[in-house]
Each structure stands twice: as structure tokens, then as C-alpha cells.
Amino acid sequence: MDEIRMFTALRPAPPGSADQIRQRARARLDAALTEVPASPRPAYRVWRRHRLVLLGSGLAAAAAGAAIAVPAALPAGPQGSFVTSAWAVERNAHGTVTVTITKIFHDQARLQHALREDGVRANVRSLRRCAWEPRGGIREIRRHSKAITLRRTPKATTIVIRPAAIPDSGAVFLGGHIWPDGGRTSRSADSPKGTTVAVAIQYYAMDNNKPPVCSPLRPPIRVGR
Amino acid sequence: MRDPGCFAAIFDRHADAILRYASSRLGPEVAEDVTAETFLAAFRRRCHYDTSRRDTRPWLYGIAARQIGKHRRAEIRRLRMLGSIPPELLTEDFSDRSVDQVTARQFRPQLAEVLSGMPPRDRELLLLIAWAELSYAEAADALGITVSAVRSRLNRIRARTRKVLGGANPANTERENRYG
Numbered sequence: 001m002d003e004i005r006m007f008t009a010l011r012p013a014p015p016g017s018a019d020q021i022r023q024r025a026r027a028r029l030d031a032a033l034t035e036v037p038a039s040p041r042p043a044y045r046v047w048r049r050h051r052l053v054l055l056g057s058g059l060a061a062a063a064a065g066a067a068i069a070v071p072a073a074l075p076a077g078p079q080g081s082f083v084t085s086a087w088a089v090e091r092n093a094h095g096t097v098t099v100t101i102t103k104i105f106h107d108q109a110r111l112q113h114a115l116r117e118d119g120v121r122a123n124v125r126s127l128r129r130c131a132w133e134p135r136g137g138i139r140e141i142r143r144h145s146k147a148i149t150l151r152r153t154p155k156a157t158t159i160v161i162r163p164a165a166i167p168d169s170g171a172v173f174l175g176g177h178i179w180p181d182g183g184r185t186s187r188s189a190d191s192p193k194g195t196t197v198a199v200a201i202q203y204y205a206m207d208n209n210k211p212p213v214c215s216p217l218r219p220p221i222r223v224g225r
Numbered sequence: 226m227r228d229p230g231c232f233a234a235i236f237d238r239h240a241d242a243i244l245r246y247a248s249s250r251l252g253p254e255v256a257e258d259v260t261a262e263t264f265l266a267a268f269r270r271r272c273h274y275d276t277s278r279r280d281t282r283p284w285l286y287g288i289a290a291r292q293i294g295k296h297r298r299a300e301i302r303r304l305r306m307l308g309s310i311p312p313e314l315l316t317e318d319f320s321d322r323s324v325d326q327v328t329a330r331q332f333r334p335q336l337a338e339v340l341s342g343m344p345p346r347d348r349e350l351l352l353l354i355a356w357a358e359l360s361y362a363e364a365a366d367a368l369g370i371t372v373s374a375v376r377s378r379l380n381r382i383r384a385r386t387r388k389v390l391g392g393a394n395p396a397n398t399e400r401e402n403r404y405g
Contacts, residue, residue, distance in 0.1 A: 002383070003382070003383045003386040003387065004351065004354060004355055004379060004382070004383070005355070006332070006336060006386070007336060007340070007351060007352070007355040007356075007386075008355040008356065008358075010307070010333065010336050010337070010340075010355075011249050011355070011356045012248075012249050012307065014245045014248060014249070015244075015248045015253035015256065017253060018241065018244060018245065018248070018253075021244060021248075021253060021256060021257045021260070022240050022241060022244055022260070024257055024261075025240065025244065025257050025260040025261040025264070026236060026237075026240065028261040028265075029233070029236055029261060029264050029265060029268070
């Protein structure tokens with residue numbers, strides 16, 4: 001007998017839950033396929049390992065300055081809310097925090113400050129020059145997916161943060177950028193090719209509160225306004 | 226290949242095999258991550274895929290091998306555990322009492338020792354052939370080496386295995402080669 005065949009016989013039995021494991025892996029791939037541009041440019045490493053959602057023409061129009069639904073520049077509101085012309089942070093009765101975005105991530109530092117003032121450990125960054133890598137990889141994103149979720153409406157994007165679901169020593173991350181070519185490199189943007197801007201958002205929860213690592217984009221994405 | 230819908234079909238066709246291979250090497254807990262990461266990596270690299278290839282299987286196994294390589298310590302632990310399980314506690318179906326099965330069961334600790342002690346690149350090649358059941362040419366394609374290199378490395382592995390097992394194949398000495 002060939003020694004190689006002895007190793008064949010040593011192979012462990014396949015897992016009993018193979019179907020479930022395959023379905024979960026498929027779900028993760030499906031999620032990634034809807035989030036990754038169809039014709040990736042090698043330099044756009046932003047697409048690696050992130051929850052990255054391209055938003056459609058409704059928000060794109062808002063990002064271009066056509067429709068701003070949120071009242072402009074109010075400092076701290078009376079009920080734990082913080083509203084600017086680009087975004088609003090609101091504390092809900094059941095303990096969650098809603099971030100409503102109309103002009104994508106203008107003034108990230110202020111948004112980060114507002115979230116932290118509201119008791120949310122958050123890191124907010126622009127995706128213009130960097131993709132931001134969580135320290136710990138894709139598994140922690142899956143594990144803490146309840147901590148931060150995204151919802152789309154025609155007028156705005158809302159990100160719901162559940163502070164109770166953030167790991168004890170962890171934090172949430174929010175990043176965003178404007179896509180100036182109307183989603184030309186994006187399969188999932190609703191807008192027709194080249195007619196408007198599209199918007200990308202990156203979000204996840206991570207195990208630690210250390211700032212995520214910048215993974216430089218070359219060339220940087222140009223802001224379309 | 227470059228269309229996401231087409232890529233999903235590739236997943237459906239090959240995911241079971243990749244998952245089984247990853248699970249054999251790292252256990253079911255890590256296999257899900259490895260399978261998902263393998264196909265995500267393949268999707269990202271699809272622009273570099275040589276469309277003249279007739280089969281995507283070696284390409285996928287090559288990517289899976291790199292993903293598995295990130296869990297080297299876990300694999301060594303698993304192999305050592307595999308070798309330390311007493312034969313009476315094994316749960317595999319040994320209804321197939323072929324010479325291969327009986328011999329492998331008998332020399333399980335020694336074979337596990339050979340596997341855990343060999344260089345990672347040799348182990349990768351051996352398991353692509355023995356567990357993933359790739360041919361020599363497919364394994365060479367997956368690892369980016371020549372078929373001659375495959376044969377050379379396998380001969381080295383055979384010699385090392387014989388040495389650990391006491392200098393001779395305990396079952397018989399007839400050399401079979403059904404892979405090439």
C-alpha cells in the first residue's frame with residue numbers, strides 16, 4: 001500500500017452540521033457580493049472585510065445638496081438629541097441611539113464627539129483616503145452585528161446603535177464617503193451610470209476601543225462637491 | 226466568472242468540498258470562517274483568474290490553503306489531538322475494513338506525528354492529494370509548483386513516513402499510485 005493512501009484513511013469524518021455551516025458561509029458571501037463593487041479597482045482596498053453599503057439615488061441626491069430634510073445647526077437638543085445640517089444623533093426611549101445622516105459624514109469629529117457625549121463609544125472617520133480596518137478581522141463583525149445596524153429610506157440613512165450590545169471594552173465604527181462617479185464602480189448603487197453621486201457607508205462593532213487602522217486608498221476618492 | 230451571479234454558482238458547486246477539506250484540517254468551528262474567507266478572497270481576485278483554466282477547483286483549493294495556513298497553530302493542535310485519541314474512542318465508520326483503514330487506525334499516532342512534524346508546504350501538498358483528492362497536476366496548479374516538484378516532495382514524505390513507521394510499510398510493500 002502507498003503511504004499516501006494511509007493518510008487518506010486518516011481523514012476525519014465530515015462535520016454533521018455541514019449544511020448549516022455551508023448556509024452560514026453562503027449568507028456571508030451573499031452579503032459581501034451585494035456590498036462589493038462589481039469591477040473592483042485593485043487600489044480600492046476599502047472593500048476588504050467591511051460592512052460597506054452603497055446607497056442609492058435618494059440619499060445620493062441629498063448628498064449632492066438637493067434635499068436636506070434635517071433642520072440646520074442646532075446644538076444639543078432638549079431630549080438628548082444633537083442635530084446638524086448633515087446628521088442628527090437621537091437617544092431613543094428604549095436605550096438605542098439613532099444616527100440619521102443626510103449629508104454624508106460632514107464634520108466627522110463633531111459626530112464622534114456627539115456620540116461619545118451620548119455615552120456611545122464610537123470612532124467616526126472619513127473614507128476619503130482610507131479604508132479602516134478593525135483590529136480583529138471579520139469574525140468580530142459577525143459576532144457583534146446587533147450592536148450597529150443600518151436602515152435606508154428614500155430621504156436618509158439611519159444607523160441604529162445599541163450601546164448595550166457593544167462589547168464591554170469595545171466600540172462602534174462609522175465611516176463614509178461620497179462616490180463622485182455615480183456608482184460607476186458600484187454594482188449596487190441605484191443611480192444611473194454617471195448621473196449623480198453615490199454614497200458608501202462602512203460600519204461595524206469591534207472588541208476594543210482602539211482606533212481602527214487606516215488602509216490607504218490610492219488614488220484617494222475625490223469628493224464630488 | 227466575473228459576474229456575481231456566476232460566482233454564486235461556483236460557490237454552490239464547490240463549497241461543500243472546500244468546507245469538508247477545511248473542516249478536516251481545522252475542525253467545523255473554524256471551517257465556516259475559512260470557507261467564507263476563501264470565497265470572498267476568490268471573489269476579490271476574480272479579475273486575475275485565468276479563464277483558460279478548465280476547472281476552478283485547484284484555484285479555489287489554492288486560496289483555501291492560504292486561508293488554512295493562517296491557522297497553523299490550531300491545525301498542529303488538532304493533529305496532535307487526532308493522534309492521541311485512543312482507538313476505542315474513535316467514532317468513524319469502520320465498516321469499510323480495508324487494509325488502508327485498518328492500517329491507518331493502527332498507526333494513527335505515528336501518522337499524526339508525521340503530519341504535525343512535517344514542513345507546512347509538504348503537509349499542504351500531502352493533504353491536497355490525500356484529503357482533497359486532487360490529482361498531481363491539480364495539486365501542482367493549486368500550489369503554483371510543477372508536477373515534478375509534486376512527485377519529488379511526495380517521495381520525500383513517503384520516505385519520512387516509512388522511517389517513522391519503522392522502516393517499512395507495515396501493511397505491505399506494494400507501491401500504488403492512483404493519483405498521478
